[in-house]
Amino acid sequence: MKLKNWKEVVPGAVVTEAGSALKFKTGSWRSSKPRWKEENCIQCLFCWIYCPDMAVKVKDGKRAEFDYDYCKGCGICALECPGKKGQKAIVMEEEGK
Amino acid sequence: MGKIVAATGNEAVAEALRQVNPDVSSAYPITPATDIMQRFTSFVSNGKVKTEMILVESEHSAMSGCIGASAAGGRVMTATSSQGLALMWEELFIASGTRLPIVMALVNRALSAPLNIHGDHSDGMGARDCGWIQLWSENAQEAYDNTIQAFHIAEHMDIRLPAMVCLDGFIISHSIERIEYLEDDKIKNFVGEYKQLNPLLDLEHPVSYGPLILTDYYMEYRKAHDEVMSKVSKVVLDVAKDFEKISGRKYGLFETYRLDDAEIGLVILNSAAGTSKDVIDEFRSRGIKAGLLKPRLYRPFPYKEIGEALKGLKAVCVLDRADAFGGSYGPLFIDIASSLYPYKERPVLFNKIYGLGGRDYMPAHAEQVLSELVEAAKTGKVKQIKEYIGVRE
Numbered sequence: 036m037k038l039k040n041w042k043e044v045v046p047g048a049v050v051t052e053a054g055s056a057l058k059f060k061t062g063s064w065r066s067s068k069p070r071w072k073e074e075n076c077i078q079c080l081f082c083w084i085y086c087p088d089m090a091v092k093v094k095d096g097k098r099a100e101f102d103y104d105y106c107k108g109c110g111i112c113a114l115e116c117p118g119k120k121g122q123k124a125i126v127m128e129e130e131g132k
Numbered sequence: 133m134g135k136i137v138a139a140t141g142n143e144a145v146a147e148a149l150r151q152v153n154p155d156v157s158s159a160y161p162i163t164p165a166t167d168i169m170q171r172f173t174s175f176v177s178n179g180k181v182k183t184e185m186i187l188v189e190s191e192h193s194a195m196s197g198c199i200g201a202s203a204a205g206g207r208v209m210t211a212t213s214s215q216g217l218a219l220m221w222e223e224l225f226i227a228s229g230t231r232l233p234i235v236m237a238l239v240n241r242a243l244s245a246p247l248n249i250h251g252d253h254s255d256g257m258g259a260r261d262c263g264w265i266q267l268w269s270e271n272a273q274e275a276y277d278n279t280i281q282a283f284h285i286a287e288h289m290d291i292r293l294p295a296m297v298c299l300d301g302f303i304i305s306h307s308i309e310r311i312e313y314l315e316d317d318k319i320k321n322f323v324g325e326y327k328q329l330n331p332l333l334d335l336e337h338p339v340s341y342g343p344l345i346l347t348d349y350y351m352e353y354r355k356a357h358d359e360v361m362s363k364v365s366k367v368v369l370d371v372a373k374d375f376e377k378i379s380g381r382k383y384g385l386f387e388t389y390r391l392d393d394a395e396i397g398l399v400i401l402n403s404a405a406g407t408s409k410d411v412i413d414e415f416r417s418r419g420i421k422a423g424l425l426k427p428r429l430y431r432p433f434p435y436k437e438i439g440e441a442l443k444g445l446k447a448v449c450v451l452d453r454a455d456a457f458g459g460s461y462g463p464l465f466i467d468i469a470s471s472l473y474p475y476k477e478r479p480v481l482f483n484k485i486y487g488l489g490g491r492d493y494m495p496a497h498a499e500q501v502l503s504e505l506v507e508a509a510k511t512g513k514v515k516q517i518k519e520y521i522g523v524r525e
């Protein structure tokens with residue numbers, strides 16, 4: 036994307052385009068990454084509710100994959116995930132490993 | 133023809149605000165500015181204005197309320213002093229960086245510690261580089277006139293910046309003077325209908341305010357702000373011309389008093405300029421070519437125009453009613469020195485700090501400074517660049 040120069044920016048940094056946060060891929064900030072272990076998932080969708088970045092996807096009413104473009108790796112989903120029989124369905128792993 | 137009354141500076145500012153009739157005001161009381169908002173809230177209670185009045189719990193909240201209301205799309209104003217302005221500091225930059233044309237009366241008062249409630253420019257000077265426009269006023273009439281013009285300047289589509297109108301605490305805010313008010317309809321026409329720009333309440337065109345701007349864009353916004361500051365002088369002069377048409381009163385970027393053929397000159401802000409003018413008359417009657425320059429638009433500072441006006445003098449003294457504690461000179465002195473730096477031929481320059489915490493500035497002080505200027509003009513030498521006057525040694 037070509038960056039705007041100082042004459043082109045909107046005065047006062049007002050964002051006039053709706054939904055433009057989509058263009059800001061905050062996933063690049065992540066230092067640890069959640070991994071979904073589907074075999075332990077009970078489909079409670081707590082992770083979907085708790086994720087502050089809407090980075091847990093739901094398809095046809097069912098838990099789907101993470102959206103790593105926006106997941107900041109905060110670990111909230113992993114903390115809240117009840118999993119099955121004491122086995123978490125989300126685990127955090129260090130990025131780049 | 134307007135109405136001639138006897139009124140205090142605060143009363144005059146409150147009257148201007150009544151006539152402008154802004155959409156929203158968010159304020160918190162502080163001496164000596166309290167009186168402005170106290171009068172204004174009476175106007176609100178008595179149905180004299182249609183303003184939505186938000187009474188908040190601190191100045192930080194007062195300015196936050198102004199920012200929200202201005203972003204929502206309203207014409208907004210407030211008033212404060214001293215510690216109140218200091219508590220707003222964070223918000224001042226948000227208002228200017230977001231380019232919100234809020235108008236604020238600043239009744240200049242000393243900053244703590246030690247605690248002091250009297251007239252002093254430390255508050256306004258501390259906020260001089262926060263991206264706001266600053267208009268300074270010698271007396272109640274100028275405070276009234278500047279308040280009205282400030283709306284027009286701040287809201288100008290080329291500018292869209294917040295503006296502060298400064299007047300001296302107690303000396304002007306609480307002293308009664310002769311003042312001429314303009315008719316309500318004239319003021320209404322002068323400020324006109326408020327034009328919104330990207331208002332939050334325009335649900336057809338949703339916008340967001342206050343985004344995070346990182347290394348890739350922050351400098352572009354700062355450069356755009358700097359550029360807009362460079363356009364303010366022209367707008368101030370245009371607005372002054374329009375204001376002269378309805379009031380007969382002339383305003384510029386600064387006022388000069390007997391400066392055209394002057395050899396020595398004082399540079400001084402606000403009320404003390406009045407006292408100085410009398411003493412200048414006395415020196416003139418003795419055949420001494422003395423003059424005065426009183427800045428009005430202090431931010432952005434008209435460096436070029438002021439440099440041109442002062443460069444031909446032999447000696448100039450800048451009087452500051454605030455010290456800058458930078459290990460150097462008073463803030464006004466620093467600006468005047470910068471404005472003269474480009475000229476090879478320039479006056480010798482010195483700085484006096486006076487009137488801190490409301491200490492009286494007397495004709496004798498102006499006499500002392502002018503006599504020193506006569507000497508400096510003769511010898512081309514300055515005995516001490518910066519000195520406190522009216523202080524016990």
Ligand code: SF4
Nearest residue numbers: 086106107109110112
């Ligand atoms: S780690 Fe945080 S941001 Fe990523 S999916 Fe889980 S809750 Fe959302």
Ligand code: SF4
Nearest residue numbers: 076077079080082116
């Ligand atoms: S919180 Fe855990 S168990 Fe519940 S849906 Fe998400 S991954 Fe599955």
